[in-house]
Amino acid sequence: SSAPLRVLVTGAAGQIGYAVVLQIAKGDVFGNDQPIVLVLLDIPPLAAALEGVKLELQDCALPTLHGVEAVTDEAAGFKDIDYAFLIGAMPRKEGMERKDLLAANVRIFKSQGQALANHSKPTVKVLVVGNPANTNALVAAKYAAGKIPEQNFSAMTRLDHNRAAAQIALKVGVPVGNVKNVTIWGNHSSTQFPDASHAKVVKDGNEIDAISAINDNSWVQGDFISTVQKRGGVIIEKRKLSSAMSAAKAACDHMRDWHFGTPSGQHVSMAIVSDGSYGVPKGLVYSFPVTVDGSSKQWKIVQGLKIDDFAQSKLNATTKELEEERDDALAACEE
Numbered sequence: 001s002s003a004p005l006r007v008l009v010t011g012a013a014g015q016i017g018y019a020v021v022l023q024i025a026k027g028d029v030f031g032n033d034q035p036i037v038l039v040l041l042d043i044p045p046l047a048a049a050l051e052g053v054k055l056e057l058q059d060c061a062l063p064t065l066h067g068v069e070a071v072t073d074e075a076a077g078f079k080d081i082d083y084a085f086l087i088g089a090m091p092r093k094e095g096m097e098r099k100d101l102l103a104a105n106v107r108i109f110k111s112q113g114q115a116l117a118n119h120s121k122p123t124v125k126v127l128v129v130g131n132p133a134n135t136n137a138l139v140a141a142k143y144a145a146g147k148i149p150e151q152n153f154s155a156m157t158r159l160d161h162n163r164a165a166a167q168i169a170l171k172v173g174v175p176v177g178n179v180k181n182v183t184i185w186g187n188h189s190s191t192q193f194p195d196a197s198h199a200k201v202v203k204d205g206n207e208i209d210a211i212s213a214i215n216d217n218s219w220v221q222g223d224f225i226s227t228v229q230k231r232g233g234v235i236i237e238k239r240k241l242s243s244a245m246s247a248a249k250a251a252c253d254h255m256r257d258w259h260f261g262t263p264s265g266q267h268v269s270m271a272i273v274s275d276g277s278y279g280v281p282k283g284l285v286y287s288f289p290v291t292v293d294g295s296s297k298q299w300k301i302v303q304g305l306k307i308d309d310f311a312q313s314k315l316n317a318t319t320k321e322l323e324e325e326r327d328d329a330l331a332a333c334e335e
């Protein structure tokens, strides 16, 4: 046991927030023997709801939870933080243009980037869940520059990654734990490229390429991709609410792997600041296959995966969308 980690959740009065805080508090992310202090942040109109979440967390009587703070003030919320789950973002309202949505989120993530720089630990690890997640992470990293390395910023594509693994498992008829090394490339949006071509499946006790286990190339290049891309919309249609349980679980998977490292021989998908790998322009927050070393907590992009013409066209499309988002966001930063 060690000193408590200070873990921030923004948008903690929202539905993903409600699902994520219990998992973090009970040790799913940082382990059963790591004390944590949870800091819950939301906007002032939700102060009472936030207080309710805090009281429930106390009532969970969790040995790993050494404290809960519910705050609506950024300076207090970001103070001495080790890990930040940035879930709160401006939701798209009826008739809102993409540019207006981006501008509203630029304001939020500029302010949070500055708060990270001014108040959090310089080693803080940041996961952005609030949409448009990739570009929000880019903005936060920009305003924390000089204090917090850009490598400490990431956006969540782990839900897409988990969805892709689940689809392959269903197709092949194996438990999802038998599927590894799927990849999500690019933006957490409908232009993302879920890629099965480097994945492995354990079937009848043998590890084989997912592509041969699936044995259906038109599915791999068709329904597999569109099912993962459109999954969020299908959940909303059926539940009349967006996915919260699976999004929260994915956020926890992302942070657990960043904290403890990825298992040997396995990669996960994280949107991180591009270093130019695979021809992706430097500085874009782009989802790549990454491994993480648990002792240094540094990620590395998996190099040398074969990108065929089909994959390259998919990578290019999501790059183009992220460049447009970046340009719009940077223009909004100037306003």
Ligand code: NDP
Pocket: 010, 011, 012, 013, 014, 015, 016, 017, 041, 042, 043, 046, 087, 088, 089, 090, 091, 092, 108, 129, 130, 131, 133, 159, 232, 242, 243, 244, 247
């Ligand atoms: P949710 O908890 O359902 O969603 C939060 C964010 O996560 C949204 O931006 C949502 O994007 C995004 N998201 C990313 N991936 C997924 C996914 N796979 N499935 C679903 N959502 C995903 O929203 P609520 O409205 O319930 O809660 C948001 C909370 O954030 C509110 O309490 C609000 O007050 C708060 N907030 C806090 C801010 C702050 O702390 N400064 C700023 C703004 C809001 P999408 O909208 O595209 O579904």
